[in-house]
Amino acid sequence: MAASKTPGRGAVVASYGSDADDGRVKHTGVDPATDSMESEAIQEELQNLDVELKDVQGQISALIEHQDKLYERKSELKTLLKALAASGSPVASSGGSSAVENWSEAFEWDSRADDVRFNTFGISTYRANQKEIINAIMSGRDVLVIMAAGGGKSLCYQLPAILRGGTTLVVSPLLSLIQDQVMGLAALGISAYMLTSTSGKENEKFVYKALEKGEDDLKILYVTPEKVSKSKRFMSKLEKCHNAGRLSLISIDEAHCCSQWGHDFRPDYKNLSILKTQFPKVPMVALTATATQKIQNDLIEMLHIPKCVKFVSSVNRPNLFYSVREKSAVGKVVVDEIADFIRESYSNNESGIVYCFSRKECEQIAGDLRERGISADYYHADMDVNMREKVHMRWSKNKLQVIVGTVAFGMGINKPDVRFVIHHSLSKSMETYYQESGRAGRDGLPSECILFFRSADVPRQSSMVFYEYSGLRNLYDIVRYCQSKTKCRRSAFFRHFGEPSQDCNGMCDNCALSSEVEEVDVSDLAKLVVSMVQEMQAKDQRVTMLQLGDKLRNKHKDLSAELKRDEIEHLVIKLIVDSVLKEEFQHTPYSTNAYVTMGPLANQLLQGRKTIKMESSSKQIKKSKRSISFSGLELKLDELRKEISAADGNILPHTVLSTQQIGSISSQKPDSLQELEKIIGKLKTEKYGDRILEEVKRHDAVSEQLVEDPAKGETCKSRSRKRAKTENEVVLLDEEDA
Numbered sequence: 189m190a191a192s193k194t195p196g197r198g199a200v201v202a203s204y205g206s207d208a209d210d211g212r213v214k215h216t217g218v219d220p221a222t223d224s225m226e227s228e229a230i231q232e233e234l235q236n237l238d239v240e241l242k243d244v245q246g247q248i249s250a251l252i253e254h255q256d257k258l259y260e261r262k263s264e265l266k267t268l269l270k271a272l273a274a275s276g277s278p279v280a281s282s283g284g285s286s287a288v289e290n291w292s293e294a295f296e297w298d299s300r301a302d303d304v305r306f307n308t309f310g311i312s313t314y315r316a317n318q319k320e321i322i323n324a325i326m327s328g329r330d331v332l333v334i335m336a337a338g339g340g341k342s343l344c345y346q347l348p349a350i351l352r353g354g355t356t357l358v359v360s361p362l363l364s365l366i367q368d369q370v371m372g373l374a375a376l377g378i379s380a381y382m383l384t385s386t387s388g389k390e391n392e393k394f395v396y397k398a399l400e401k402g403e404d405d406l407k408i409l410y411v412t413p414e415k416v417s418k419s420k421r422f423m424s425k426l427e428k429c430h431n432a433g434r435l436s437l438i439s440i441d442e443a444h445c446c447s448q449w450g451h452d453f454r455p456d457y458k459n460l461s462i463l464k465t466q467f468p469k470v471p472m473v474a475l476t477a478t479a480t481q482k483i484q485n486d487l488i489e490m491l492h493i494p495k496c497v498k499f500v501s502s503v504n505r506p507n508l509f510y511s512v513r514e515k516s517a518v519g520k521v522v523v524d525e526i527a528d529f530i531r532e533s534y535s536n537n538e539s540g541i542v543y544c545f546s547r548k549e550c551e552q553i554a555g556d557l558r559e560r561g562i563s564a565d566y567y568h569a570d571m572d573v574n575m576r577e578k579v580h581m582r583w584s585k586n587k588l589q590v591i592v593g594t595v596a597f598g599m600g601i602n603k604p605d606v607r608f609v610i611h612h613s614l615s616k617s618m619e620t621y622y623q624e625s626g627r628a629g630r631d632g633l634p635s636e637c638i639l640f641f642r643s644a645d646v647p648r649q650s651s652m653v654f655y656e657y658s659g660l661r662n663l664y665d666i667v668r669y670c671q672s673k674t675k676c677r678r679s680a681f682f683r684h685f686g687e688p689s690q691d692c693n694g695m696c697d698n699c700a701l702s703s704e705v706e707e708v709d710v711s712d713l714a715k716l717v718v719s720m721v722q723e724m725q726a727k728d729q730r731v732t733m734l735q736l737g738d739k740l741r742n743k744h745k746d747l748s749a750e751l752k753r754d755e756i757e758h759l760v761i762k763l764i765v766d767s768v769l770k771e772e773f774q775h776t777p778y779s780t781n782a783y784v785t786m787g788p789l790a791n792q793l794l795q796g797r798k799t800i801k802m803e804s805s806s807k808q809i810k811k812s813k814r815s816i817s818f819s820g821l822e823l824k825l826d827e828l829r830k831e832i833s834a835a836d837g838n839i840l841p842h843t844v845l846s847t848q849q850i851g852s853i854s855s856q857k858p859d860s861l862q863e864l865e866k867i868i869g870k871l872k873t874e875k876y877g878d879r880i881l882e883e884v885k886r887h888d889a890v891s892e893q894l895v896e897d898p899a900k901g902e903t904c905k906s907r908s909r910k911r912a913k914t915e916n917e918v919v920l921l922d923e924e925d926a
């Protein structure tokens with residue numbers, strides 16, 4: 189305890205006489221010099237007590253915070269247990285009053301649903317929970333859907349929209365998302381419209397007339413939340429549609445925007461409660477990719493759907509390979525590494541995103557990548573809307589390989605075949621990282637998520653988030669994720685979202701790469717760091733993480749040869765996330781600075797009651813190819829879909845043929861329209877069947893020639909050997925294994 193070091197406690201007591209028998213302390217004729225020494229000693233003890241009290245208070249608040257975390261986790265686990273008991277399944281649960289209902293059984297609309305799924309949407313089988321959700325909606329129930337990004341939430345309301353007749357209203361937060369969806373549905377021949385701030389007069393007239401009179405076909409109507417909360421005209425037309433019995437379903441997409449606890453709160457979403465109040469009998473489905481228990485409860489309350497059936501799917505994205513790489517302090521080296529990675533793994537122009545911290549960085553990195561021969565452009569909030577849209581479009585049409593964006597390049601991204609998401613610097617929380625990295629592989633095919641981590645990036649983020657609710661705590665969670673060299677990356681997501689762990693199947697660096705990780709006790713070095721902070725604090729001096737590293741190396745010259753700046757920074761960040769040190773913030777007219785100060789557990793370390801261990805590893809990123817890449821016929825079909833998309837102008841390549849469909853056609857090689865229809869459904873066969881078959885035939889002819897002259901076929905065959913395929917699925921292969 190610090191008390192043992194407190195000087196003068198005994199001396200102070202000894203200098204008092206207590207000769208009075210009334211028990212009061214009296215001075216006993218001591219001279220003035222002794223008197224002043226006594227009061228100095230008392231002052232000193234008081235000061236020491238203050239320090240000690242501050243220390244104890246710090247420890248208490250760290251413990252309270254820890255206690256809060258434990259309570260929160262406890263309540264998550266209890267809910268999880270309840271859900272498990274109700275559903276008997278670890279990944280899907282029907283909540284509320286519906287625990288006993290079975291949504292997987294046969295329903296009268298089954299065959300119609302199957303027909304629309306396959307022949308209109310071209311989807312051969314349902315994914316987890318889709319069928320059950322559709323059945324619940326078709327039964328007229330309110331439904332809450334929590335399903336991972338790319339899980340296929342759109343189909344869950346689009347298919348019932350077609351089956352139920354009348355009009356389905358979809359509220360969606362972003363113009364770009366709405367445009368994408370309407371375009372995609374139109375390409376499938378589904379009558380979908382939108383009403384947004386940019387809708388032209390003609391379009392508005394058509395929609396209002398269709399709502400009011402019901403003469404024209406209006407299956408799905410997309411609106412932004414502002415329409416519901418601000419346009420009386422729209423609400424009155426919608427009421428007419430409802431009164432005529434034609435409002436068949438209300439869908440709230442990206443429903444987490446309702447909750448202020450969510451990462452993307454939109455004030456206008458708060459007013460959506462009016463929909464259930466006005467139209468209580470119309471089923472409502474709310475969908476989101478991520479919602480903690482707290483946000484789920486919030487949504488149910490705000491949307492007035494207390495009796496909803498809840499479907500919670502796993503947050504797991506088994507097709508994503510997560511890894512963290514050490515980020516060099518030299519910017520050029522980082523860009524080189526990113527460029528090499530893209531060139532080596534994605535040489536066929538496969539789409540990717542690089543996320544950066546600042547707008548300036550985006551522009552710089554996009555330029556650097558272009559210099560290295562990669563087709564890249566930037567996207568951030570400072571750009572003109574048209575410019576942004578242009579970049580987004582070029583990327584969506586596969587004319588641009590990489591978008592280098594800030595977080596502004598977010599929710600509106602609907603591209604299913606993004607093969608890699610690279611974080612040039614860390615995200616602000618596990619939740620945002622899950623969201624951002626989750627834009628990879630929405631089509632279910634193998635894709636990669638790489639985060640470049642460097643301790644010096646932490647203060648940049650912390651000075652942005654420290655005023656947010658739980659901002660620092662959330663940031664430190666992702667820092668722990670980055671610092672760990674042993675824990676499964678996937679399990680960090682399961683923990684964060686309160687879900688039981690599932691097997692990673694070697695789909696993260698820590699699980700896949702065998703490496704020797706050593707735990708090294710760095711308590712002595714940590715003490716030097718903390719003592720230095722203490723010294724500076726005693727002199728009322730502030731110190732940033734960067735300065736701290738320099739000062740330490742200057743003071744301990746003997747250490748500086750061995751200790752690299754990066755390592756000290758790594759340790760300082762570790763001490764911060766472990767509450768030994770603490771970040772404090774000060775605003776200047778230009779920025780907010782993060783300073784390092786003594787944390788609640790600093791004294792425990794200094795007094796030897798706490799040890800600090802760091803993981804050190806010799807892990808080498810094995811040059812492995814975890815990507816899928818097109819070869820032979822697939823390349824041709826990829827070109828064909830781009831060609832059709834370019835000629836039409838309004839259809840995106842992945843709407844013509846998905847990457848999965850390209851894989852299936854290439855492996856099954858249909859030679860008639862009937863056979864093709866079994867793979868991609870009626871609609872797409874009618875539209876593009878002849879051209880696809882032509883391509884298959886041409887490819888077969890070339891292959892036959894190559895069989896006759898094997899020398900020519902070498903490249904093609906050896907490339908296709910690198911891919912293993914099951915019937916409908918592309919399987920991940922390490923290049924070394926192939």
Ligand SMILES: Nc1ncnc2c1ncn2[C@@H]1O[C@H](COP(=O)(O)OP(=O)(O)OP(=O)(O)O)[C@@H](O)[C@H]1O
Nearest residue numbers: 311313314315337338339340341342343477604630
């Ligand atoms: N059953 C299925 N089989 C194959 N592909 C599917 C299936 N369901 C949906 N998809 C495809 O998966 C992709 C992602 O679907 P969707 O846009 O609905 O995802 P989402 O759950 O809304 O994701 P996000 O949270 O990112 O919006 C789309 O390309 C869609 O066509």
Ligand SMILES: [Mg+2]
Nearest residue numbers: 341342441442
């Ligand atoms: Mg969606």
